[in-house]
Amino acid sequence: MTSRSVLISGAGVAGPTLAYWLARHGFQPTVVERSRDLRSSGNPVDVRGPALPVAEEMGVMPRLRDAATQATALRVVDASGRQVARVSMPAARGTAGYREVELPRGDLAIALHEAARDGAEFLFDDTIATLRQDADGVDVTFERAEARRFDLVIGTDGLHSTVRRLAFGPESDFVTHMGLYVATLPLDGPADPPHDVVLYNSPGRLVALHPSRGQAGAAFIFRSPAIAGFDHRDTGQHKRIVTEAYAGAGWRVPELLERLGEAGDLYFDSVSRVRLPAWARGRIALLGDAASCVSLFGDGSSLAMAGARTLARALAEESGHAGAFRRYESEHRALAGPKQRNAGRSTALLVPRTRLGIAARNLAARLWPSGQAG
Template identity: 50%
Template sequence: MKNERILISGASIAGQTLAYWLVRHGFRPTVVERAPGLRTGGQGVDVRDQSIEVAERMGIMARVRVAAADVTGLQFVNAAGDSIARIDVAGIKDKLESAEVEIMRGDLVQILHEINSGTVEYVFDDSIVGLDQDADGITVTFEHGPARRFDLVIGADGLHSNVRRLAFGPEHEFVHHMDHYFAFGNADAALGPDRWVTMFNTPGRMAGIYRSGTNPQAKAYFIFRSPRLDLDHRDPETARRKLVETFADEKRWHVPALLDDILTDPDIYFDSLAQVHMNSWSTGRVALVGDAAYCASPASGAGAELSLIGAYRLAGELATANGAHHLAFHRYEQTHRPLVDRKQKIGPNLRLMAPKSRFGIAIRNTITRLPLLESMAGMERIMAPKTTAPLPNYQPTAANV
C-alpha cells in the first residue's frame, strides 16, 4: 500500500470519519486537533440520505438514533411569547417515512471518537504551521510538537481551515460570506418549551432557543443580517461585543435573558454564515474534506451529511487506488462534487429564519400556518434531484476488519 502515513487536521465529523475508514483500509492515520480536547459543543446536525448508509456501515447508526435530539419542530413567537406559527418537523418526517436523524454535533463527535479509540493516533492541543511537500512526502511543522514526516495531509479543519490556507492560499479566495452572522451557546432550558426550536424575529434579526428532548442543555441562537465584518472568529470577546451591539436594544420576549446566557458561555460560537467554493479540493499531496473544502453553511443543514459521505469516499478512493493519491483525489472529487453543488443551493432557509422586513416576517408566518406547507415539503422531497449512483461499497482490507 502506498502513502500509508496520513495526517488529518481536525478531530471533526469529517476528520474522525476519514480516520475510521482509513484504518479499515489499511492506512495509518494521525489526527491533530488545535483544541486541548475533543470539541463536544455545537448545534443539531442531520444524518440523512446516503450519510445514513455510511453510519450504518460504520456500525454507529443505532447509537445515533438513541442519541437523537428528538425535536418536534420549529415555532415562531411574538413579543409576548405567544406561538404565531409552527412547523411540525417530526410529523412531516413521519408522514414522509423519513429515516433521517438529528443529533447534537458533540454527541456525534463523541461517538466517532469512541469507535476510533485504540486504532487512531490523536494529537491534541497542537496545529500545523508549515507544509513542505516533495516527491516522496510532506514534512509537517507543528506549533508545539516536533516536525514529522507524512505521505499525505488532509485538511478536515472547518470553514477557517489552516491546511487550506497553507496549501491553497488566503481564506478570502474561497470563503463567500452570505450576508448573515450566526451565534449559539448554552442557555437556561426554562426559557423554551421542551423538544421545540423557538424563534423570535425582528427585521433582519432572530433570537431563539433550541430544546432537545434527549439533552438537558438548551442552546441560545442568534442570527443577524450584516455585510462582512472585520472580525477575528477565534476571539470570543469580539463575538460578545458584536452581539451586545446588535441585540442589547431588544428587551422583548426572552432576548435579554438569552443574550446574558450566551455572553457567559466560555465556549460561545460566533461566525459568518458562509460557503466554501473551490475549483479543486487537492493540490499535490494535500487534500480537503468536509467544511474545509465545501462548507454549505449551517443554513443548509447539510454539513454532517457532506462530511460523512465525503470522508467515506475519500478513504475508499485512496484504498481503491492503492494509495495513489493523484488518482484517488480526482475520483473523490469527481464523485462527490455533484452532491456538494446540490446542497450548496440552500433555497429559502435564511428567509425562513431571518426575514429582512416586517412584511417578510408576516409572509413567513402566514405560509407556515398553511396546511399546504406539509404538502409542499412532500413535493420538495419528491421533486428533489436524487443521487444518481449508489454509494460505492469499498471493501476494507481483510487484515484490518
C-alpha cells in the same frame, strides 16, 4: 495505493470519519486537533441522506439515536411570546423507525471519535505550523509536537482551514461571506416546551431555542455585512458583536443576552461559502467545510461523513493518490454542489429582512402540511 501514513487536520466530523475508514482500509491515520478536547458547542446537526449508510456501517447509529434532540415541532412566536405559527415535525425522529437523526454537533463528534480512536492516533491541543511537500511525501511541523513526514495530508479543519491556507492560499481567495453571522450557546436545564424548536424574528434577526436531552440551546442568527477586524477566535469580541446586533429586541432576548455574556462555551462565526477550483494540490487535499462549506444551511455534517467514506474508498482502490483525489472530488462535488447553490433560499426563509417578509413567512408556515418542517 502504497502511500499509507495520512495526517488529518481537524477532529470535528469529517476528520474522525475519515480516520475510521482509512484505518479500515489499512492506512495509518493521525488526527491533529487544535482544541484541547472535542468541542461541545455548535448548532444541532442532521445525520441524513448519504450519511446514514456511513453511520450505520460504523456502528454509531444507536449512540446517535440516544443523543437525538427529539424535536417534534417548529413554533414561531412574536415579541410577546404569542404563538403565530406551529409546524409539526416527524414525531418519531431519532428513533429506530425513522432513520434521520438530529443531534447536538458535539455528541456527533464524540461518537465518531470513539469509533475511530482505536484505529488512529489523535493529537489534541496542537496544530500544523508548516507543510512542505515533494514527490514522495509531506514534511510537517507542528506547534507542539516534533516534526514528522507523512505520505498524505488531508485538511478537515473547517471554514478557517489551516491546511487550506498553507497549501492553497489565503482564506480571502476562497471564502465568501453570505451576509449572516451565527452564535450558539448551551443553556442551563431542559427546553420548555421540551419538544418544540421556538423561533422569534425581528427584521434581519432570529433567535431560536432548541430542545436537546437535558440541556436546551440558543442560537442568534443575524444579517450583517462582513465585520471589519473580525477574529473568529476572540470570544470577547463575539459577545460584543451579538449584544450590539440584538439591542432593543423583544421576547426573551434580553435574558438570553445576559446568559450569552456569562457563557464559557460560545460558538460564533460568519455564515460563509467556500469554493475552490480543485480540492487537491499534490499530496494535500481538503474535505468537508474546508473544501466546500455552506455553513448552517448546507447539510455540512452529513456531506462531511459521506465525503470521508468516498475519499477513503478512492485512496484504497486507486493505484495512486492523484487518481484517488480526482475520483473523490468528481463524486463528491455532485453531492455538495446543489447544496451550495440552494443556500440562499434557506437564508430568506429563516431570517427575513423586513417585517413584511416575516409576516409572509409566518403565513406560509401556517399553511405548510404536517411534517414539512422536518
